[in-house]
Structure formats: C-alpha cells, structure tokens
Amino acid sequence: MLGVQKVSSAPERVIATPATGPLTEADRDFVVEVRSAGLWEYPVGRLALRKGTTKAVKLAGEHLVDGQASLDAASRNVAGRLDITLPNQPSPQQQGFVTTLKTDSGKRFDTDMATILRATDGPFLSTIASVRTTTRNSLVRALADQVNDIVLDHVDVLEKTGLVDFGQVLVQETTASKLAPQEVTPPPPVPGQPQVVLTPPATSTLSPSPSAG
Template identity: 30%
Template sequence: MSALRTPPPGTAAASSSTTSQPASASTLAATSPFGPAPTTTASASTGVPYPGTSPGMPVRLGAGRGRVVVRDAVHALEGLNIMGLCKRMFVLLAALAVTMVGGAGAATAAVQPSEQDNSWIVAAHQANLAEIATGKMAQDKGTSAVVKDLGERFVTDHTKLDDSLKTLAGDLNVTLPNEPNAEQKAVAQKLSDTAAGADFDKMWIQQQLAGHAKVMTATQQEIDKGEAAQVKQAAEQALPIIKAHHEALMKAAPNFGVQPSQ
C-alpha cells in the first residue's frame, strides 16, 4: 500500500480559507465576462433606461434592482403596445366608416334615374300599351293571316316587355300612366273606325311601321344617353325585339301596297 501523501504546509489552510470566504463585489465585477456593472440607476416608477445600457444588453444589477428594471421595462412596453393598438383601431374604424358612407352613397346614386331615363320608361310603357291594344285589334279585324299572326306576336312580346318595365318602374319609384299617349289613342281610334278588310290590314301595317320606328329611335337614345344602368339595360334588352318586329313589318309591307319607307 502506498504511503499517504501529506499536503505542503499552508495548503490546507489556503483551501479552507478560499471555500469559506465569499467573493467581494469588486472581485466579481473584475472577473465577470460582461465587465463592470453600471453604477447609476433609474427611477423604478418612470422606467427611464439606465445609463450605460442599450436595447438587448443584459442588465447587471443586484437581484432586487434587476427585478425593478425588468418590471419598469415591461410596463413601458405594455403602455406603448396599448397606445399603438388604440391608434390602429381608430384608423381602421375611421376607414370603415368612410367606406360604408361612400358605398351607401354610390348605391343610392346608382338607382337614381335621370330625366332621360324617366322619359324613356314612360314612353316605352305607353308604346307597349298601344301595341297590345292594336295587336288585339289585328287579331279581331284583320283578314290577312300575316296581320293576325303579327298582331298575336306583338301582344305576346309587348306584354312581356311591359311586365319587366313595370317592375323596373316600381323599383325606381317612377309613376306610369294607365293609357297610351294622345297620338297613340288617335291611331287606335282610327283603326277602330275602319271596317275589317283590305283597308284595315293596309292601315294597320302602316301604323305599326311608324310606331315601331319611333320606339326604336327612343330606345336607342336611352341606350346612348341614359344614366341609370338598370334602365339602359332594359332598353338594350327591348331593342332587339322591337327591331325584329320592324323587320317583319318591312317584309310584309309590299304585300299590302305599303312602301317600306313608310
């Protein structure tokens, strides 16, 4: 067995002294990898940064002082976050209010018909009433199959057009008359006074050509100069039907001794 080695004199005493005596603050500051701790402090109530520090630097203070610094920093950040959120919410709410008001104004403006729109709605409605009345008259008094067939077709088509037009007028608060205009009523009266036969058929073709030509012109004007989108759309949907009627009348006119230009 090897002999026990005796430590040199004074070694045990030095070790004992080292382990039993705590290091001083100056000794710890000197040996710290962060260097000496700052010596100035800030008020715990204001949260003002401590001199010698910058964002991201560890705070090397005593345990109690470190907790105060952390608390003040958290409070300051919370205050900034709350203010920032309040500002962002105010901006968002203001933008939303402007958008809602602007959208409501645009929707209101979109449904307001102009004088041109109102005039076309009323004129188209009265033309429909006149075509329905004279179309029924053609079925009753016409002697030509062409006149009877055209009369039936006009009644069907203009009834559908007028149903849509009445719905549109209701949506836009446009008041519609209950009868054709004075000129249209005079034409209907003239046809009513004419006896059934060739004279009636010829007069009917002539009056229908003139009436559809006027309606085509008025409808094209609405498409070109109207302002309310829904009224312009109604005119665009009606125009092909009116043109088809006019073309059928132009084709039939020579058979009744009527010049197409009439």
C-alpha cells in the same frame, strides 16, 4: 313618385340617384314611353288577330301582343324599383291610332295597321339607341336592350306583311310634329286606380323582366 309628364328642357338632368345608377329625365321619360307604347300597341295586336285578313297580319298581331305584354311587365318592374309613376292610358295621339284601327275593316285595316305601327316603331328605335348609349342606370340600360330586340322584331314582322306604305312612313318620320305636348304625353293615372296589366298569351316565351346588369 316621379311623374309621367315629359320635361324635355333638360333631359340630362339627374332626378334621382338609386343604387342602380343616376336616373335622368330622359331615362324616366323612356320608361314611361315604353309603357305608353304597350298600352296602344297591345290592343292593336289583338285587333289584328281578330280583324286581319292575311296570315302575315295575324302573325304580326301575335308578335305585338306577346312582345308588348313582356315589355309592359318589364317597364312596370323597372318603374317600381325606380319610383317612376306610369300611365294607365296611352297618349291622346296613340288613342287616336287605336280608334282609327277599330273603325277600319278588311284590307284597309291591314294596310293602316302595318303602316301606322311601322311609322311609330321606326323612330322609336332612335330613342332606344340614344337612351342605351347615354344612360348610367343599369336597370334602364337592361330595359333598353330588351325593348330594342322586341321593337326590331315588330318592325320585321310588319314589313313582312308587304303592306307597309313606305312613302307615307317616310313623310311621317321626316315631318316635324305640330301636335301640342299634351297630345303626345300620356295622362297621369287616376289616384287609387288599379294599375293596368297587359296579360301575356299562354304561348309566350319572352322574359318579362330585364336584368339589372
């Protein structure tokens, strides 16, 4: 199984040649990143449904839960077909976001939720575009299309809350990260541990699996 540890030194290096096309390190890291994003944004969406003080924040929570459950199913499907090991926990940095929002309440929760998610989803759009335009694997390409649609939707509903602190978002997006690699890399799954599955809401209308193209 291909590991979850990111290897940024050679993103274009081909690490497998399945029938769906050559798989690079960047492709592998992208599938892992999609899974990792869902592992923290999904519980934040559920927090928004419970703690949000406005209809717009609760609506954003609905979109987060529905969208991340769909992407989780898609990333697990792609990973299984490409022999990629997925994490069962988000990165330490992402776990920190969840911890912060768990302790927040009232309007502070609403503002922090909208700003933190907008600050992370914005740069992810650049990653999606890069993978979509460079990958030679049809499964990864289809996954990138699906992720792009859902992340754009999440950015839209977050901005419509009217609570995003764009000044803070700009600082986070333009300041080089000083975090160590282990802080932004999800830990590998514990051997024998069942794979965590993000359950879609009963009202979900999103497709869980991308086409091979």
